Amino acid sequence: MSAPAVVLGVIGADCHSVGNKILEAFFTEKGFHVVNLGVMVSQDEFIDAAIETGASAILVSSLYGHGEIDCDGFRGRCVERGLEDIVLYAGGNLVVGKTPRETVIERFRAMGFDRVFLPSDDLEEAARLLASDIGAGERRRAAGEAWGAS
Amino acid sequence: MGRVLSVDIGSTWTKAAVLELAGDASSVIEQAEVPTTQEDLSCGFAMLLRRLLHIPEDAPLERIRPGIPVYVSSSAKGGLSIAAIGVVPELTVSVARLAAASAGGRITAHYAYGLSSAQVLELEAAHPDIVLLCGGTDGGNESYVLRNARALASSSLEAVILYAGNAALADQVRSLLGGKRLVVTENAMPGVGVLNIEPARAAIRTVFLERIVGGRGLEKVRGLCAAEPKPTPLAVYELVQAVGGGDWLLIDMGGATTDVYSHCPAFRGEEGTVLRGLEEPVLMRTVEGDLGMRVSAEAAAEIGRGYIRRRLAEENVPADCFASWVKRAAATPTVLSCSGEEGVCDGILAEACLYHALMRHAGTVEETWTPGGKVRVQRGKDLRLVRWIAASGGWLARCASPAPLLRALAAARGDSGGRSLLPAAPSILADSRHIVPVLGNVAAIHPQGAAALAERILEIPDGG
Numbered sequence: 001m002s003a004p005a006v007v008l009g010v011i012g013a014d015c016h017s018v019g020n021k022i023l024e025a026f027f028t029e030k031g032f033h034v035v036n037l038g039v040m041v042s043q044d045e046f047i048d049a050a051i052e053t054g055a056s057a058i059l060v061s062s063l064y065g066h067g068e069i070d071c072d073g074f075r076g077r078c079v080e081r082g083l084e085d086i087v088l089y090a091g092g093n094l095v096v097g098k099t100p101r102e103t104v105i106e107r108f109r110a111m112g113f114d115r116v117f118l119p120s121d122d123l124e125e126a127a128r129l130l131a132s133d134i135g136a137g138e139r140r141r142a143a144g145e146a147w148g149a150s
Numbered sequence: 151m152g153r154v155l156s157v158d159i160g161s162t163w164t165k166a167a168v169l170e171l172a173g174d175a176s177s178v179i180e181q182a183e184v185p186t187t188q189e190d191l192s193c194g195f196a197m198l199l200r201r202l203l204h205i206p207e208d209a210p211l212e213r214i215r216p217g218i219p220v221y222v223s224s225s226a227k228g229g230l231s232i233a234a235i236g237v238v239p240e241l242t243v244s245v246a247r248l249a250a251a252s253a254g255g256r257i258t259a260h261y262a263y264g265l266s267s268a269q270v271l272e273l274e275a276a277h278p279d280i281v282l283l284c285g286g287t288d289g290g291n292e293s294y295v296l297r298n299a300r301a302l303a304s305s306s307l308e309a310v311i312l313y314a315g316n317a318a319l320a321d322q323v324r325s326l327l328g329g330k331r332l333v334v335t336e337n338a339m340p341g342v343g344v345l346n347i348e349p350a351r352a353a354i355r356t357v358f359l360e361r362i363v364g365g366r367g368l369e370k371v372r373g374l375c376a377a378e379p380k381p382t383p384l385a386v387y388e389l390v391q392a393v394g395g396g397d398w399l400l401i402d403m404g405g406a407t408t409d410v411y412s413h414c415p416a417f418r419g420e421e422g423t424v425l426r427g428l429e430e431p432v433l434m435r436t437v438e439g440d441l442g443m444r445v446s447a448e449a450a451a452e453i454g455r456g457y458i459r460r461r462l463a464e465e466n467v468p469a470d471c472f473a474s475w476v477k478r479a480a481a482t483p484t485v486l487s488c489s490g491e492e493g494v495c496d497g498i499l500a501e502a503c504l505y506h507a508l509m510r511h512a513g514t515v516e517e518t519w520t521p522g523g524k525v526r527v528q529r530g531k532d533l534r535l536v537r538w539i540a541a542s543g544g545w546l547a548r549c550a551s552p553a554p555l556l557r558a559l560a561a562a563r564g565d566s567g568g569r570s571l572l573p574a575a576p577s578i579l580a581d582s583r584h585i586v587p588v589l590g591n592v593a594a595i596h597p598q599g600a601a602a603l604a605e606r607i608l609e610i611p612d613g614g
Contacts, residue, residue: 002289013520015424033289035342040424040520040527048238049342053290064521082263 002033004134005055007046009037010092012070016063019092023061023123030127043074047081056134057087060113065096068107075112085141087133091117091126153179154596155202155216157195158382158587159224159371162186162405162484162544164194167588168202168218171599178603183584185484191224192367199374211370219376221591223385224368225404230358230381233278233309234260237285237294242315244428245339246284249314249347252435253354254381255280256407264294265301274306280357281309282350283323286316288340295319299326310357314338314350333357343428355384377595383409385590386542387435392597393604397536399573401507401555402543402586403500405444405483408507409543411435416513416531423515423526430531436511441503443496443545444483451476454502457561461498467491472498497554500545504558513571528571536573540608542581552578579608 006027010020017039024036035053037045046058058078062070071090078086090113094104101118108116114133117126157166164186168179182201187193196211203216232255236242239262250257258276261269273281281302285295295315302311303326310331313323317337324334333356336349359378372379383402390400390411397414416430417423440449451458451472462472475495479485487496513530541547541555549555555578563572585607593600 005290013518013525015520015522015525035287037342040426040525042426045240045426048241051238051291051294052241052285052339052342053287054292055290066521 003031004057004131005033005035005053006057006059006130007035007037007050007053007055008059008061009041009046010039010061010063011041011043011046012062012064012066013040014062014064014066014070015039016061019063020061023059026123027059027127027130030131032127032130043070043077046074047078047083050078050083050086051081055086056137057089057130059130060088060090062090062092062094065093067092067094071108071111071113073111078112085137087130087137088113089115089117089126089130091121093119153218154376154592155199155218155220156588156591157198157220157222157371158385158591159191159195159222159368160186160382160404160587161225163584164191164198165584165588166198166202167585169589169592169599169603171592171596173598174602176596176599176602178583178585178607181583181585181588188366190367192370195222195367195371211374214374216374220374221377221595222371222375222379223382223587223591224379225382225587229383229407230255230280230354231258231276231278232256232280232282232354233258233273233276234282235265235284235298236260236262237291238262240427241342242284242286242339245345245347246282246314248345248430248434249284249338249350250280250282250354251437252347252387252431252433253351254358254384254387255354256437256439258439261298264297267301270301270305278309280354281307281311282354283311283313284315284338284350286319286337287342287344288317288337290316290318292316292319296322296326299323303327303329310360312350312353312357314353345428345431347431355380358384380591380594382587382590383435383437385587385593387411387433387590388593388597389586389590389600389604391433392593392601394601398538398540399511399533399536399576400540400542400586401504401546403503403507403541403546404442404543406439406442406446408438408441408503409435410438410507410511412511412531412533412536414531414533414536417528418532418535420526422524423528425528427529430513434511434531436507438503438507438510441507443500443503444479444485447476447479447499450499450503450506453506454499457502457505457558458498460561461501465494465498467494467498471495475499496545497549500549501554501558501561504555505562508559508572509562509566509570514566514569515571516569530571532571534571534574536576538577538579539573540579540581540586542584542586547581547584547586549580550582552580581608583607
């Protein structure tokens with residue numbers, strides 16, 4: 001089994017590139033095949049890359065406070081384009097101002113993101129969750145295929 | 151290297167030259183051209199051989215012993231038709247089209263994601279010479295690629311299928327398409343945005359020889375050649391490569407297509423500019439199958455109608471006069487414009503082809519405001535610093551003035567409102583001696599000689 005591919009990038013008109021490079025290095029070291037699209041990535045560019053690479057997850061970063069607008073409709077777009085099962089994470093300074101942590105997570109979960117990470121969260125934990133979410137997805141698909149075949 | 155004879159069998163004219171290839175001291179000894187003999191291409195070829203090698207007029211082709219190496223390119227038979235298949239339009243479909251165009255092909259159709267049964271029927275009806283099947287990065291997408299391979303396997307297509315997709319699926323594709331004429335090569339896009347089109351290009355060239363060279367007398371020509379014949383657009387591509395240098399374009403405008411070749415970096419990494427999408431290669435060819443002076447005249451007149459309307463008004467030429475010229479040009483591809491008004495119409499048609507071919511080749515830039523300030527988002531290739539444009543092929547080569555090309559370029563720049571990354575201040579060089587394809591033909595075997603001759607004949611400035 002080769003390393004699972006994950007697509008990484010900073011969404012919207014956001015040019016913050018330092019954290020993006022750190023995440024690329026970190027997730028690569030954790031054994032993922034990171035397809036890093038860099039900064040200023042549109043929803044469709046994330047999805048295009050995920051389709052071509054057969055990626056198991058999309059990791060969306062947003063640092064400049066407009067994440068909510070940029071991420072709106074992301075899950076729907078994935079479904080429309082045939083990525084129903086893809087693991088979808090969002091992380092960063094996702095909204096402007098002092099919005100409580102729970103509210104931010106709730107909003108992004110409602111948009112269809114599987115997990116939401118804020119700056120204070122532990123990266124090690126994120127990598128562990130990512131591996132387990134991808135594994136669970138694969139088991140689900142394998143089971144689905146077995147049922148379909150019988 | 152010494153003396154060689156180079157022949158280009160075009161769709162209208164067969165052109166030839168005896169060249170002395172000696173590095174920078176290379177020279178053109180003698181040149182000639184005759185109308186292409188459509189029914190048997192070897193007739194025109196033999197005529198030129200006899201003329202340039204000073205052989206008696208009645209010597210049959212099979213008795214001619216040229217005594218010097220002969221190189222041949224051909225764009226007769228409408229060139230090589232390629233259907234390109236990929237997964238995502240902006241990624242592997244674009245890459246497949248890029249590979250097909252740079253190998254000298256004419257893209258007759260392109261498809262994204264999974265082929266539908268209607269699309270397979272359409273593909274069967276189009277009878278392409280090659281189906282270029284791309285899709286998936288290495289270890290990437292499997293579902294669409296395998297689905298498309300299966301669809302091709304169960305089709306009645308007789309085309310060569312060239313697989314340049316996800317390398318991890320190569321064995322599966324081989325077994326699925328075992329019943330077809332299959333060629334498997336390296337992935338044209340092994341990673342997102344990573345281009346690797348050379349292996350696919352080389353494979354397309356091999357297929358050209360097998361498929362296209364047969365028929366219409368070309369096999370007789372082949373027997374006299376020092377190397378395998380090549381498609382004319384590939385020969386021109388190799389000439390552009392041999393000349394190399396930086397920042398120039400070559401436009402080859404014919405009856406059926408308008409081809410643009412560029413040699414410059416796609417993205418210059420200016421402060422405040424970000425590149426989105428694929429970074430296109432330094433040497434790039436685009437083929438516009440709907441922009442041409444004869445066979446494609448009607449399509450070009452339709453696409454260019456806005457520009458044409460403006461120019462007709464400026465020149466005081468009635469629209470129905472233009473329409474009847476277009477009809478005549480499309481019906482009789484060998485017609486040359488003669489009368490004053492016809493000449494003006496032909497010129498306006500040429501400008502419209504140039505306007506759109508340049509606009510399509512060039513990338514774009516949009517200004518976007520971000521919380522961090524203004525950012526310029528570039529897509530496609532930046533041609534702004536292109537210093538000169540070599541103009542080749544029929545009308546353009548004959549055109550005595552750079553004005554039409556510069557006018558079309560200025561209009562395209564103006565109409566895009568600065569969005570289009572078109573050349574800002576290029577000089578125009580005309581291929582008035584119709585030498586480009588003939589030189590292209592020897593560019594791969596003697597790049598230095600071909601480049602030196604091109605620079606001298608097109609009067610390419612030093613350091614270009």
